[in-house]
Amino acid sequence: MNPAALSEQLRRSWAIAKKDIRIYYIKGPVLIFGVFMPLFMFLAFLMGSRQLPLSFLISGLVGMTLFFTATAVSPAIFPWEGSARTLERLASCPVTVEAIVFGDMIASTLFGIGITILTVLIGLVLGLSLVHGVTLLFAILLAACCFSAIGMLLAVPPTNVPSNIMMLSSLIKFPLVFISGIFLPLEQMPAWGLVLSACSPLTYFTDLVRYSFTGTHFFSVGTDLAALALFTIVFTAGTMYLHRRTMPQRM
Amino acid sequence: MTAIIRALDLTKVFGRSTAVDHVSFEVRQGEIFGFLGPNGAGKTTTTRMLTGVIPPDAGSATILGHDIRSEPVQAKQRFGVVPETSNAYTDLTAWQNLMLMGELYGLPRARAAQRSSELLGMVGLAERKDQKVQAYSKGMKQRLILAMALIHEPELLFLDEPTSGLDVESTRMILSLLRDLNRGGTTIFLTTHNMEEANRLCHRVGIIRAGKIAAIDAPEKLKAAIERVHTIEVSFDREVPGDALAGLAGVTGLNRTGDKWQITAENRDTVIRSLVEFSRENGAAIVTLHTLTQSLDDAFLRLTREARP
Numbered sequence: 001m002n003p004a005a006l007s008e009q010l011r012r013s014w015a016i017a018k019k020d021i022r023i024y025y026i027k028g029p030v031l032i033f034g035v036f037m038p039l040f041m042f043l044a045f046l047m048g049s050r051q052l053p054l055s056f057l058i059s060g061l062v063g064m065t066l067f068f069t070a071t072a073v074s075p076a077i078f079p080w081e082g083s084a085r086t087l088e089r090l091a092s093c094p095v096t097v098e099a100i101v102f103g104d105m106i107a108s109t110l111f112g113i114g115i116t117i118l119t120v121l122i123g124l125v126l127g128l129s130l131v132h133g134v135t136l137l138f139a140i141l142l143a144a145c146c147f148s149a150i151g152m153l154l155a156v157p158p159t160n161v162p163s164n165i166m167m168l169s170s171l172i173k174f175p176l177v178f179i180s181g182i183f184l185p186l187e188q189m190p191a192w193g194l195v196l197s198a199c200s201p202l203t204y205f206t207d208l209v210r211y212s213f214t215g216t217h218f219f220s221v222g223t224d225l226a227a228l229a230l231f232t233i234v235f236t237a238g239t240m241y242l243h244r245r246t247m248p249q250r251m
Numbered sequence: 252m253t254a255i256i257r258a259l260d261l262t263k264v265f266g267r268s269t270a271v272d273h274v275s276f277e278v279r280q281g282e283i284f285g286f287l288g289p290n291g292a293g294k295t296t297t298t299r300m301l302t303g304v305i306p307p308d309a310g311s312a313t314i315l316g317h318d319i320r321s322e323p324v325q326a327k328q329r330f331g332v333v334p335e336t337s338n339a340y341t342d343l344t345a346w347q348n349l350m351l352m353g354e355l356y357g358l359p360r361a362r363a364a365q366r367s368s369e370l371l372g373m374v375g376l377a378e379r380k381d382q383k384v385q386a387y388s389k390g391m392k393q394r395l396i397l398a399m400a401l402i403h404e405p406e407l408l409f410l411d412e413p414t415s416g417l418d419v420e421s422t423r424m425i426l427s428l429l430r431d432l433n434r435g436g437t438t439i440f441l442t443t444h445n446m447e448e449a450n451r452l453c454h455r456v457g458i459i460r461a462g463k464i465a466a467i468d469a470p471e472k473l474k475a476a477i478e479r480v481h482t483i484e485v486s487f488d489r490e491v492p493g494d495a496l497a498g499l500a501g502v503t504g505l506n507r508t509g510d511k512w513q514i515t516a517e518n519r520d521t522v523i524r525s526l527v528e529f530s531r532e533n534g535a536a537i538v539t540l541h542t543l544t545q546s547l548d549d550a551f552l553r554l555t556r557e558a559r560p
Contacts, residue, residue, distance in 0.1 A: 001357055004324040008357055015354030023342045085338040089399075091304045092334075093355040094327040248305045 009099040016090070016103025017110070024073050025111045034069040034115045055214050058123050060182035063206035065119045067177065070112030070144050074151030075169045077104050082160035082250040091251060097244045101152055105236070108148035116140055128213060135221060136212035142228045143205035149235035150201070156242045158249035176200050181207065186218040201231040253280040255407055255438045256301060260310035263296050270296045272462035273310065283429070283439040285453035287446070287551060293462040294442045295335070298411050301440070302332050315407060328356065330407040331400030335415060337392035341385035345376050345395050348384060349402055356403035363402065370398035375424065390421030397425060408432065411442045426452060446551055458551060481519045482543040485526055486511040487535040499525040511539070
């Protein structure tokens with residue numbers, strides 16, 4: 001057995017992901033936050049935006065659910081583990097920094113997918129019609145990877161104080177929601193707003209969800225998928241590189 | 252003998268402070284090597300560099316033939332680490348912690364389960380294996396992290412203050428386990444404050460002060476090395492003349508305390524031989540003969556004194 005081989009490191013990433021799910025994700029407060037946070041934001045905008053169709057807002061709800069759940073816990077895992085010294089335990093094991101980061105990403109991806117599929121199922125039970133189910137499934141998988149990479153990017157600053165990271169995380173996540181065509185359709189945005197929207201991966205996911213539910217879209221499906229894939233690759237590579245550099249500063 | 256750990260000019264700088272300053276030493280296969288030093292001397296920083304937790308700023312470390320910087324995974328696969336502060340996952344049970352370690356070291360599930368059962372029995376936690384670690388006492392947590400470090404049967408074990416602040420039962424259990432492991436061939440690198448522990452357990456000790464190695468040797472040799480004048484206490488079954496003792500080869504001073512004579516000498520071996528010869532020639536049987544050696548504490552204090560404020 002070569003412990004440094006990719007297959008071995010992937011197995012160890014999966015062990016880290018299972019540990020994360022058991023310790024950090026399958027907790028009442030986390031599950032409740034994952035479901036209620038996007039739901040209450042959705043309800044707030046449903047009350048205030050009566051001129052927008054329900055199908056439009058529900059697409060936004062699905063987008064928000066995946067975005068918030070996939071980035072809810074992962075930014076705080078490194079600070080938690082740093083302060084509990086369990087990160088040092090992982091660092092002394094035959095596991096690369098990339099494998100640790102990837103394990104955390106797998107956990108947040110699975111958590112995001114699980115809660116989002118639950119949201120979609122509730123929508124379907126309530127009478128929402130799904131036009132392009134396969135596209136939606138593929139979009140959820142891709143976007144969950146992308147958003148979990150964003151979650152790990154937010155964890156890059158080498159602090160072991162979770163509240164610092166959560167503050168930074170909110171500072172970045174909330175503006176992204178407002179520029180991503182969730183509450184204001186891209187068609188109604190000014191030119192500068194569209195430029196900002198194009199910089200957010202959430203825009204492309206929301207566009208794909210809208211396409212899946214209503215058949216309408218702003219960008220082409222190919223553009224949305226390619227943009228999401230590109231963001232995923234760039235963010236994943238970036239988070240691996242940056243965590244490799246900052247990991248020793250956490251010890 | 253094969254060097255299991257080879258540190259060469261290891262250096263670590265934090266800001267303006269040089270925590271570890273060009274430290275070089277070797278740990279041989281099969282030995283228990285004690286790494287001693289006062290607080291802030293650089294023991295833990297050195298251990299963290301050797302275990303690949305933090306990178307050195309200069310120098311290199313080879314662990315079991317693998318450079319810890321260029322082949323960290325291969326090196327880590329072959330050693331286990333027991334840090335000073337317990338770092339088991341407190342939200343998991345002992346069993347789950349051990350199984351997680353098994354997966355992180357690439358053990359097949361059945362083998363990890365078998366090892367976990369063996370180790371939990373060995374450290375006396377079998378009955379509480381399904382309890383979350385947060386309910387464990389400090390001693391139990393320390394025994395658990397020792398078990399976690401042994402899950403993959405490492406050839407080398409790093410321990411940082413493994414018995415610090417533990418109750419007598421846990422301390423004895425851990426020290427006994429370390430002796431058994433060493434007898435089984437495991438090389439042990441032990442960082443400790445406890446001189447008595449180092450004295451009884453270690454084949455060799457390295458003393459670090461202010462980030463630099465002050466001395467490396469067997470505990471007895473270290474103690475002997477700092478003694479320039481040795482003291483030997485002897486008593487006979489009958490009165491012997493003091494001037495006859497004072498005239499023996501190697502004796503540099505003589506003092507009577509009760510029924511015993513305290514002899515000072517630069518060379519213990521010469522004096523003991525002279526005393527045996529004197530006893531035989533004068534028909535005075537030796538009742539007691541003690542060499543009053545300095546303790547490892549004395550050696551440690553002497554060698555680290557320069558670093559004290």
